[in-house]
Amino acid sequence: MSTLTANPDFEQRRRDVAAALCAVLPPHCVLSRLEDTRPYECDGLSAYRQPPMVVALPEDESQVAAVLEVCRTLNVPVVPRGAGTGLSGGAMPIAQGVVLSTAKLNRxxxxxxxxxxxxxxxxxxxxxxxxxxxxxxxxxxxxxxxxxxxxxxxxxxxxxxxxxxxxxxxxxxxxxxxxxxxxxxxxxxxxxxxxxxxxxxxxxxxxxxxxxxxxxxxxxxxxxxKPAVARVIMASFADVVTGANAVARVIAAGIIPAGLEMMDQTSSRMVEPFVHAGYDLDAAAILLCEADGTLDEVEDEIARMAAVLRDAGASAIAVSTSEEERLRFWSGRKNAFPAAGRISPDYYCMDGTIPRKNLAQVLAGIAQMEVKYGLRCANVFHAGDGNLHPLILFDANQPDELARAEAFGADILALCVAVGGTITGEHGVGIEKIDSMCVQFKPAELAAFFAVKRAFDPLALLNPDKAIPTLHRCAEFGRMRVTNGVLPHANLPRF
Amino acid sequence: MSTLTANPDFEQRRRDVAAALCAVLPPHCVLSRLEDTRPYECDGLSAYRQPPMVVALPEDESQVAAVLEVCRTLNVPVVPRGAGTGLSGGAMPIAQGVVLSTAKLNRxxxxxxxxxxxxxxxxxxxxxxxxxxxxxxxxxxxxxxxxxxxxxxxxxxxxxxxxxxxxxxxxxxxxxxxxxxxxxxxxxxxxxxxxxxxxxxxxxxxxxxxxxxxxxxxxxxxxxxKPAVARVIMASFADVVTGANAVARVIAAGIIPAGLEMMDQTSSRMVEPFVHAGYDLDAAAILLCEADGTLDEVEDEIARMAAVLRDAGASAIAVSTSEEERLRFWSGRKNAFPAAGRISPDYYCMDGTIPRKNLAQVLAGIAQMEVKYGLRCANVFHAGDGNLHPLILFDANQPDELARAEAFGADILALCVAVGGTITGEHGVGIEKIDSMCVQFKPAELAAFFAVKRAFDPLALLNPDKAIPTLHRCAEFGRMRVTNGVLPHANLPRF
The missing domain is CATH 3.30.465.10 (Uridine Diphospho-n-acetylenolpyruvylglucosamine Reductase; domain 3)
Known part of the structure; x- marks a missing residue:
């Protein structure tokens, strides 16, 4: 719990901000007691928690404008929040800030x-x-x-x-x-x-x-x-590198699958007891390749993909024969994160993107890191667009495991950047990857981001200290990097 | 010709800027004599002409940076220029400015x-x-x-x-x-x-x-x-409204054609003698609908599109039987602009975008405007995405025809905005449609554009007075609009 909550100045500030918000919103749309703000203390990046000072839940556009007016007038930072499912801490509250939830704008x-x-x-x-x-x-x-x-x-x-x-x-x-x-x-x-x-x-x-x-x-x-038909191929591979190369072969054949996803054995064995997707648990890697369109198109594309996958060394191929089966094949992939939460006390989901041609190389690198850090990593990824989601499994109650997981994650991102990739594919930067932004971008590029940010938000009240690191922060981070010799994790307060 | 060229102060300024550029570029990459800068006096919007003070033709990135450094130091506006084929005057020079041509960066x-x-x-x-x-x-x-x-x-x-x-x-x-x-x-x-x-x-x-x-x-x-196969349907319609509705029917059938273009009779009769595309010159409107993909996909999609078009009232349907014929069908559409230049001393190409459902209504409105302004208009358009290119044919040597053409064009854009469309689909705003931007956007939206512009170019040296009107300009324009009761044309100097 933040020590700030015990501070009388802070409590006065909280009362002032809540009162100003209550003047423009219905009373049930302003939450300021700790038991009410506690549910907003984190998003999907649950290792980092901080209850906000006040939560505002406007019910229409004019109330949104009124909330921002209050925050601007009182110089209070505003953290916008959707459903709070984000994985990079983009919606993590600020102790002295307002969370603006869009939950009631749901029409x-x-x-x-x-x-x-x-x-x-x-x-x-x-x-x-x-x-x-x-x-x-x-x-x-x-x-x-x-x-x-x-x-x-x-x-x-x-x-x-x-x-x-x-x-x-x-x-x-x-x-x-x-x-x-x-x-x-x-x-x-x-x-x-x-x-x-x-x-x-x-x-x-x-x-x-x-x-x-x-x-x-x-x-x-x-x-x-909605396509008339969609079918998905589930292809098994005896090793991960062969599976990764098969992805490249599908793309090189000029096919653009509706979905092209890969899971390693750790992942398939993790999700199967949870969703009973029917995965081949003996395979080192499973590839899901979907085709959608008219019946003729889908039959043609499934046949072409199956031929390429067989040629690329698939040890088994199954094609969904019904919509129910198709959804079941996907359910495992889609439930990988909850399944990780089921078998491991904690997990840390990464989101690097790499050129497709480096897939096998990066997977081999991650396997070496599992040994180095003594932690398991389940790999699920959008293979077609080179977007990796390694899930590092750990137990925060074990001494040192969180630190090892973070270092493992930072190593993965550094490897992604080293092969010409990026530190995030779709989960955003948030608080989690803000230091890695210093690795990804040059000072002039970060300056351009800040200039555009200032164009919209000259007072820097909207979700400050997220997504784009200041040059000062990067300078400090640069020193850290030189000292340690490895890409360090985000250096964040935890509550 | 600009009167500024006779001004000794201007000539001194030209010499100073040219000398500064010659210090950072090879001599053949700096043009400052009027006979050398004249070819840069306009882009594809040739009604508006202004030779630039100096033309710089950098040969690599470091020379580009050096040109910008000179311009920033001497406070000279810079107009970037590609091939000069733009149709909205985006590359039109400024009398006191440098044109930065990228022609030599061609690797x-x-x-x-x-x-x-x-x-x-x-x-x-x-x-x-x-x-x-x-x-x-x-x-x-x-x-x-x-x-x-x-x-x-x-x-x-x-x-x-x-x-x-x-x-x-x-x-x-x-x-x-x-x-x-x-x-x-x-x-x-x-x-x-x-x-x-x-x-x-x-x-x-x-x-x-x-x-x-x-x-x-x-x-x-x-x-x-490159798709294995592409084929195009040429469908004839006895009236334009039936053709427009056929476009809607193709889209509503869930087909996304590789191309979906329409030409009215004025256009097809204009281009046919020029390119011999084989168009049906008795049709009031011709629709070109392309399918691409594998042979099976293309055969399937061509059959589905042909059925929809017949059902929608096409009076004749031809399908290209060879790549040569496919390119010939397209050649007429692609050469509409040069063909207009061949049959009319001048033409004014518009670029409005409208919701597809309003296609028939807007075409009927343009037909009425032809009568009102006493000018012919050839309509070619990207029907599938609602992007119109009416070509207003006129003769600038006839008294009043340019003014009538401009008023006609402004009327078309006003109609586009009135039905929920926009003033440009793909040709840009440039100088041509800068006043229409005041109709399209609210002051706060223009202010957001300017804030971002300032973030990149705080001194406003890069292509100033193009694309985004100042609020001051819009205020003046607003008064004009109130006075005249119709959307006036861009009020620009012509040389």
């Missing part, structure tokens, strides 16, 4: 089957959009594993992907327009329904900005026709 | 068939990328009609599209990474080879920024596999 405004769009408020769950569009044969394509719970506002903040993003793209490719309230209190519209919009593409800069530029109050998303 | 750095990328300098022609990738069975998808001449740097500046962008996207969807020299002299890298990159998406904001944020020195583009 589906309209579904337009002709224009193939849906207009929704930010608190609408990702899956709820597809459910609302289903009667028209349409759906919203990006499907993060958390799609039952996560909201479109959070997806916009993190530029979320999913297992189908190789073919259908990330959030940025599937959002047409956003209404945004700026910290100055202006309501602006970014993007539009046309393929291109005049002016600077501020919509793209907003998507993935981790709550640092403004609060989204309405989003227009693209809907796509 | 294809590498083609990586495995990663499916090409790294090229900005002066490389659009089509040259596809030619370099062809031996690997790959190509660069965006195909502006000017692709023989236009360069990737200009495509990045304007976020260019093409007849295949319905399926393959605009430049922003096909560029992965850009190296940029800022006006401060920093070289920064935007984007990366991964599907997502950490940090703010400054690459997207840079693409389509019309040279206002920096000078691109290297671009990494996505390459896509």
């Amino acid at each position: 589906i405004v309209r579904v337009d089957p002709y224009a193939r769009t849906a207009v929704v408020q930010p608190g609408v769950r990702n899956l709820a959009i597809s459910e609302a569009a289903a009667p028209h044969g349409l759906y919203y394509a990006p499907d993060p594993s958390s799609q039952i719970a996560c909201t479109i506002g959070g997806n916009v903040a993190e530029n979320s992907g999913g297992v189908h993003c190789l073919k259908y793209g990330l959030t940025v490719h599937n959002v047409l327009r956003a209404r945004v309230v700026t910290i100055e209190g202006d309501v602006i519209e970014l993007g539009g329904e046309a393929l291109d919009a005049p002016g600077l593409d501020l919509l793209a800069v907003f998507i993935g900005s981790e709550g640092m530029l403004g609060i989204v109050t309405e989003v227009t998303v693209k809907l796509v026709p | 294809i750095v590498r083609v990586d068939p495995y990663a499916r990328t090409a790294v090229v300098q900005p002066g490389v022609r659009n089509l040259a990328i596809s030619e370099a990738a062809a031996p690997h069975g790959l190509y660069y998808a965006p195909d502006p009609s000017s692709q023989i001449a236009c360069t990737i740097g200009g495509n990045v500046a304007e976020n260019s599209g093409g007849v295949h962008c319905l399926k393959y996207g605009l430049t922003v969807h096909n560029v992965l990474r850009a190296r940029v020299v800022t006006i401060e002299g920093d070289v920064i890298e935007l984007g990366g080879e991964a599907l997502d990159a950490p940090g703010l998406d400054l690459l997207a904001v840079f693409i389509g920024s019309e040279g206002m944020l920096g000078i691109v020195t290297e671009v990494t583009v996505k390459l896509v596999p």
